[in-house]
Amino acid sequence: MTTTYAVLSEGLEKRFGEVHALRGLDLAVAEGTVCGVLGPNGAGKTTAVRLLTTLLRPDAGSARVAGHDLVREAAAVRRRIGVTGQDTSIDGDLTGRENLRLFARLHRVDRAAARAAELLERFGLTEAADRPASGWSGGMRRRLDLAASLIRRPEVLFLDEPTTGLDPASRTLIWEAVGELTDEGTTVLLTTQYLEEADRLADDIALVDRGRVAHTGSPAELKALVGTHAEVVVAHVGALAEAAGVLDRLTGSQPSLDRERNAVAVVTKDATLTLPHLVRTLDAAGVPLLDASLRPPTLDDVFLRLTEGPGALAGRPGDDKERAA
Amino acid sequence: MSTLAYDGTALLGRQLRRMRNNPGLLVLTQTMPVSMLLFFGYVFGSALAVPGAEYRSFLVPGLLVATAAGGVMTGMFQSAQDVHRGVTDRLRTLPVSRAAVPMGQAVADVLVTAAGTVPFLLVGLAVGWRVEGGVPAAVGALALLLLFRFACVWAGIFLGLHTRNEEAAGQLGGATFLLPLLSSAYIPAEGLPGGLRTVAEWNPISAVATALRDLFGNAPVPEGAAWPVAHPVAGSLAWIAVLLAVFVPLAVRAYARGER
Numbered sequence: 001m002t003t004t005y006a007v008l009s010e011g012l013e014k015r016f017g018e019v020h021a022l023r024g025l026d027l028a029v030a031e032g033t034v035c036g037v038l039g040p041n042g043a044g045k046t047t048a049v050r051l052l053t054t055l056l057r058p059d060a061g062s063a064r065v066a067g068h069d070l071v072r073e074a075a076a077v078r079r080r081i082g083v084t085g086q087d088t089s090i091d092g093d094l095t096g097r098e099n100l101r102l103f104a105r106l107h108r109v110d111r112a113a114a115r116a117a118e119l120l121e122r123f124g125l126t127e128a129a130d131r132p133a134s135g136w137s138g139g140m141r142r143r144l145d146l147a148a149s150l151i152r153r154p155e156v157l158f159l160d161e162p163t164t165g166l167d168p169a170s171r172t173l174i175w176e177a178v179g180e181l182t183d184e185g186t187t188v189l190l191t192t193q194y195l196e197e198a199d200r201l202a203d204d205i206a207l208v209d210r211g212r213v214a215h216t217g218s219p220a221e222l223k224a225l226v227g228t229h230a231e232v233v234v235a236h237v238g239a240l241a242e243a244a245g246v247l248d249r250l251t252g253s254q255p256s257l258d259r260e261r262n263a264v265a266v267v268t269k270d271a272t273l274t275l276p277h278l279v280r281t282l283d284a285a286g287v288p289l290l291d292a293s294l295r296p297p298t299l300d301d302v303f304l305r306l307t308e309g310p311g312a313l314a315g316r317p318g319d320d321k322e323r324a325a
Numbered sequence: 326m327s328t329l330a331y332d333g334t335a336l337l338g339r340q341l342r343r344m345r346n347n348p349g350l351l352v353l354t355q356t357m358p359v360s361m362l363l364f365f366g367y368v369f370g371s372a373l374a375v376p377g378a379e380y381r382s383f384l385v386p387g388l389l390v391a392t393a394a395g396g397v398m399t400g401m402f403q404s405a406q407d408v409h410r411g412v413t414d415r416l417r418t419l420p421v422s423r424a425a426v427p428m429g430q431a432v433a434d435v436l437v438t439a440a441g442t443v444p445f446l447l448v449g450l451a452v453g454w455r456v457e458g459g460v461p462a463a464v465g466a467l468a469l470l471l472l473f474r475f476a477c478v479w480a481g482i483f484l485g486l487h488t489r490n491e492e493a494a495g496q497l498g499g500a501t502f503l504l505p506l507l508s509s510a511y512i513p514a515e516g517l518p519g520g521l522r523t524v525a526e527w528n529p530i531s532a533v534a535t536a537l538r539d540l541f542g543n544a545p546v547p548e549g550a551a552w553p554v555a556h557p558v559a560g561s562l563a564w565i566a567v568l569l570a571v572f573v574p575l576a577v578r579a580y581a582r583g584e585r
Contacts, residue, residue, distance in 0.1 A: 089411030
C-alpha cells in the first residue's frame with residue numbers, strides 16, 4: 001500500500017529581503033497523522049506554515065496540500081484546510097458567536113448558527129459567546145481561534161504554536177481537541193517549542209533548522225539518535241576524576257564534569273547499560289557514590305544535539321522578520 | 326461575481342456589526358463635522374466674505390466633502406487594524422473572493438457615511454443652509470458625495486494594507502486632516518495667492534465641494550478656475566474615476582499578496 005501525503009513539499013524557498021527564511025524545505029506528512037515541526041526561533045517554522053496555508057507565495061519549490069497544488073489551486077487548498085496562527089486572528093469587535101458565524105458563512109457551511117453554537121459548546125465558550133471577544137482572556141481567545149479553524153472539518157489542520165502562553169487547562173483542551181480530530185481522520189501539522197507537546201501529540205517530528213528540515217523521525221527514533229543520559233553525583237570533588245574515568249571506560253564517551261554539584265554526566269548510545277551495572281562498577285572502583293541516574297533523552301536533548309547546541313535556542317537575525325512577515 | 330456578492334455581503338454585515346458593538350469611534354466621527362460646522366460657521370463666518378453666498382451655506386457642502394475625504398483615514402485605520410489583529414490573515418486562509426474583503430469594508434463605510442449625513446444636514450438646516458437647486462440636483466449631490474467617499478475609502482484600504490500598522494496609520498491619518506485645508510472646502514480658493522490657488526483647485530476635494538455647492542444651489546461656480554473646478558460635476562466624476570482606477574486594483578492586490 002502506498003502512503004498518501006496530506007502535505008508534501010519539495011524545495012520550498014522564501015526570502016524576505018536579505019533574510020533567507022526557507023532554503024529548500026522538504027516536508028512529507030502522511031494522511032491522518034500528526035507532524036510536529038520543531039525548531040529554534042527563526043528556523044523558519046512560521047514561514048513554512050504561512051507558505052503551506054497560502055498566506056505567502058513561495059519564491060521557489062512546490063507543494064501539494066490536501067491533494068492540491070499550493071499555488072495553482074490555492075482556492076481548493078483553502079477549502080480543505082484550517083489554520084490557527086501564532087497570534088490570535090479573531091475580530092475583537094465582534095462577539096465570539098458573531099466571529100464563528102461569519103467564518104461559517106464564508107466557508108459556505110449550512111446552518112452556520114448551529115455549527116457556531118456547537119463549537120462554542122465544545123470549547124467551553126458558550127457562557128462568554130455573546131460578549132465582544134476583545135474582553136476575553138488569552139486562553140479563551142486561543143480556543144475561539146481553534147474553533148474558527150475547525151468550522152468546516154478541515155482535511156489538514158495547521159497549528160502554529162497553538163498553546164504558547166496558555167494556562168494548563170486551555171492547553172489540555174486544545175490537546176484533547178487535536179486528539180479527537182486525528183481520530184476523525186484529520187491530518188495535523190503543528191509547530192511548537194514545547195517538546196512535551198510534540199512528544200505527546202506527534203507521530204512524526206520534523207526538526208527544522210535554518211530553513212531546512214534537519215532530521216525527521218518518530219519521537220522515539222529521534223531520541224535513539226541522541227542516546228541515554230547517565231549522571232552520577234559523588235561525595236567530594238576529589239572523586240570526580242575517578243568517576244569520570246569509570247564512565248569513560250563504560251561508555252566510550254567523553255563525560256562532562258559539574259564541579260559545583262560534584263556531578264559527572266555522559267551520553268551513551270549503548271542500550272545495554274543498566275543502572276545496577278553502573279552502580280556496581282563505580283562502587284567496585286571505590287567511588288563514593290551519592291546518587292546515580294539513567295534517563296532517556298528528552299526532546300530538549302535531541303533539539304540541542306541535532307541543531308547546534310545551546311546557541312540554537314537563542315534568537316538569530318531573522319526572528320523579527322519571520323514574525324513580522 | 327456571485328461569490329463576490331455573497332462573500333461581500335457577509336463581510337459587509339461584519340463591518341456593520343463591528344460598528345454596532347463599538348459605537349465610540351462612530352460617535353466621534355459623526356460629531357466632529359457638526360462641531361466644526363458650528364465652530365467655523367460662527368467664528369470664521371463673521372470674518373469671511375464669500376462671493377455670492379452666505380458663509381454657512383458655503384461651509385455645509387465643504388464640510389460634507391472634507392468629512393468624506395476622511396474616508397482615507399477610516400479606511401486606512403480599519404484595514405491596518407485588521408492586519409494587526411490577524412483578521413486579514415484569517416480571512417485570507419478562507420475560500421473567500423479576494424476582492425470581497427475590501428469591497429465589504431468600502432460598502433459598509435459608505436452606508437454608515439450616508440446615515441451620518443442625515444444628522445449633519447439637520448444641523449445645517451438649523452444654521453441656515455438650504456437646498457436651493459431643486460430635489461433632483463440635491464439627490465445628485467448626495468450621490469456624488471457618496472461616490473467620492475467610496476473612492477477615498479479604497480485609497481485608505483490600500484494605504485492601511487500597505488502600512489500594516491495601526492499607529493503608523495493613525496499618524497498618516499492625521500495628515501489627511503490637512504488635505505481639506507488646501508482646498509475650497511472651508512474657504513473660497515479664489516482668495517488664495519497664485520500657486521496655492523492652483524494647488525487648491527487641483528485638489529479633488531475642491532472639485533467635489535464646488536459640485537455640491539452648484540447642485541445644492543448654495544454658491545456659484547467660481548470664474549476662471551482650473552478645469553476640475555470650472556466643470557465641477559465632470560471634474561468630480563473624473564477624479565473619482567481616477568482614484569478608483571488606481572486604488573481598487575492596488576488594494577485588491579495588496580490584500581491578495583499579504584506582504585509588502
